[in-house]
Amino acid sequence: MDRLQLRDKIGELLTGRRLAVLAISDRGRPYASLVAFTADDDLLALYFATSRETNKYANLRADPRVALLIDSRSNRAEDLQQAAALTVPGAAGELEGDEKKRHGTRFLARHPSRREFIEAPSTALFAVRVEQYKYVSSFQEVFVYLPAAE
Numbered sequence: 001m002d003r004l005q006l007r008d009k010i011g012e013l014l015t016g017r018r019l020a021v022l023a024i025s026d027r028g029r030p031y032a033s034l035v036a037f038t039a040d041d042d043l044l045a046l047y048f049a050t051s052r053e054t055n056k057y058a059n060l061r062a063d064p065r066v067a068l069l070i071d072s073r074s075n076r077a078e079d080l081q082q083a084a085a086l087t088v089p090g091a092a093g094e095l096e097g098d099e100k101k102r103h104g105t106r107f108l109a110r111h112p113s114r115r116e117f118i119e120a121p122s123t124a125l126f127a128v129r130v131e132q133y134k135y136v137s138s139f140q141e142v143f144v145y146l147p148a149a150e
Helices: 003-016 055-062 097-110 112-119
Strands: 019-026 029-036 045-051 065-071 085-094 123-130 133-137 141-145
Touching: 003 065, 003 085, 003 133, 003 141, 019 045, 019 055, 029 045, 029 055, 045 055, 045 085, 045 097, 045 112, 055 085, 097 112, 097 123, 112 123
Parallel strands: none
Antiparallel strands: 019 029, 019 065, 045 123, 065 085, 085 123, 085 133, 133 141
16 A cells, blocks of 8 residues: 555544544553544644543643554454554643634534533643554554654
8 A cells, every 4th residue: 555545544544433542551551441533634633632630631641642543343243354443652732722722623523512521621632643653454454654754
């Protein structure tokens, strides 16, 4: 698969799915949770929100290293050969001010049912600065895409 085809496959997966599994460190132990997300068109960042009153928020502040998993599975036997998965490692940082407002608007365009949550003063919006995308198809074909190389 060439670089342009890979970018298109990644874009399709990011626009076709609304939820990702977020993996973080919980005081040195792995922890995963489901989050609603959105992505920049340039693929340099992904965004998700969480309440500042959660362990997830405290853990992100203590260790910003994260990975997101977005996949196309449909919970059928065929998924082992047909599903694609995207692992996205990066560093998460809380957005503030105009940047939070701008990306919050984009987040709400994709997840309008989350308006009350995203606009609550207790909600933090995080940007994950993408290091790379690892795209796996047919259960074992692995492709790496570096968005900063554009």
